[in-house]
Amino acid sequence: DAKTTQPPSMDCAEGRAANLPCNHSTISGNEYVYWYRQIHSQGPQYIIHGLKNNETNEMASLIITEDRKSSTLILPHATLRDTAVYYCIDYNDMRFGAGTRLTVKP
Amino acid sequence: EAGVAQSPRYKIIEKRQSVAFWCNPISGHATLYWYQQILGQGPKLLIQFQNNGVVDDSQLPKDRFSAERLKGVDSTLKIQPAKLEDSAVYLCASSRSGGASYNEQFFGPGTRLTVL
Numbered sequence: 345d346a347k348t349t350q351p352p353s354m355d356c357a358e359g360r361a362a363n364l365p366c367n368h369s370t371i372s373g374n375e376y377v378y379w380y381r382q383i384h385s386q387g388p389q390y391i392i393h394g395l396k397n398n399e400t401n402e403m404a405s406l407i408i409t410e411d412r413k414s415s416t417l418i419l420p421h422a423t424l425r426d427t428a429v430y431y432c433i434d435y436n437d438m439r440f441g442a443g444t445r446l447t448v449k450p
Numbered sequence: 451e452a453g454v455a456q457s458p459r460y461k462i463i464e465k466r467q468s469v470a471f472w473c474n475p476i477s478g479h480a481t482l483y484w485y486q487q488i489l490g491q492g493p494k495l496l497i498q499f500q501n502n503g504v505v506d507d508s509q510l511p512k513d514r515f516s517a518e519r520l521k522g523v524d525s526t527l528k529i530q531p532a533k534l535e536d537s538a539v540y541l542c543a544s545s546r547s548g549g550a551s552y553n554e555q556f557f558g559p560g561t562r563l564t565v566l
Contacts, residue, residue: 380555387454387541387557388493431492435553438506440485440492 347371347434353445356426362419364444366432369413376435379406379417381428382443388431391417422448452476454558456542462564468530471561475523475544481505482519483555484527485541493541499525532565539563 349367356362368377376395380388392399392406394415399406405418419426431443455474463469475482480501485493496515498505501522510517514533519525529536539562543555 376553378553387543387560388555389557390554393554429492438483438495438498440494442490443492 347437347439348377348432348441350430350432350441350444352442353447355447355449356419356422358424358448358450359421362422362426362446362448364417364419364430364432364446365414366417367414368432368434371412371434372436373412375437377406377408377415378433378435379404379430380433380440381426381430383425383428388440391430393435422446424448424450454542454544454556456540456558456561458561459559460562460564462566463532465534465565466531468528469532469563470526470528471540471542471563473525473527473542473558475525475542476556478546479544479556480522480547481545481553482525483543483545484517484525485543487539487541487560489538496527529563532563534565537563537565 347370376393378393379391382388392404394406394408408415427448429443429445431440457472482499484496487493496510497507497517499519502519517527539560541560543557545553545555
């Protein structure tokens with residue numbers, strides 16, 4: 345089983361921020377958290393990763409709690425094309441769970 | 451740069467037949483991964499290569515699945531004999547190195563296998 349847990353589904357209004365949580369309570373101190381997303385019928389696509397500091401790139405922001413037991417992926421202005429399944433994984437474990445199915449609605 | 455290439459894109463076989471999938475990673479990527487994704491589930495890592503050596507094959511059903519990465523570049527994944535439960539999308543991914551600090555994986559389009 346994956347070492348991360350995520351809600352199975354979420355909805356978000358187009359143009360609003362989408363906040364996707366992930367629990368990784370058993371992660372150790374040197375294990376990175378990676379986020380990927382998978383749009384229907386495509387291979388997963390890398391989004392962002394982090395260790396303990398918050399990270400931002402052109403796609404998203406990643407907020408990691410100080411105790412590193414959870415993180416939140418933020419898509420600041422969700423579009424319809426962001427509808428996908430989002431996975432957070434512990435790099436050292438490399439086990440994808442079922443992910444969160446995000447549906448962006450107009 | 452060219453992405454990860456996989457072939458075939460689709461394959462339909464009868465149970466107990468054999469099948470092979472091919473993957474060509476991004477040039478210069480040392481690490482190659484094979485995943486199995488059953489409908490409605492996340493990808494499951496089958497095997498990870500670092501150059502032409504196996505790093506992790508703990509979830510590979512070795513009685514029927516085999517994989518090789520000759521010369522540390524292309525890779526093939528074989529199933530022999532196939533079972534109905536092997537119906538899935540087989541994804542290949544590659545990354546620059548196996549290090550944790552920056553190990554973005556690039557995924558291919560996958561091969562959709564249907565076992566009848």
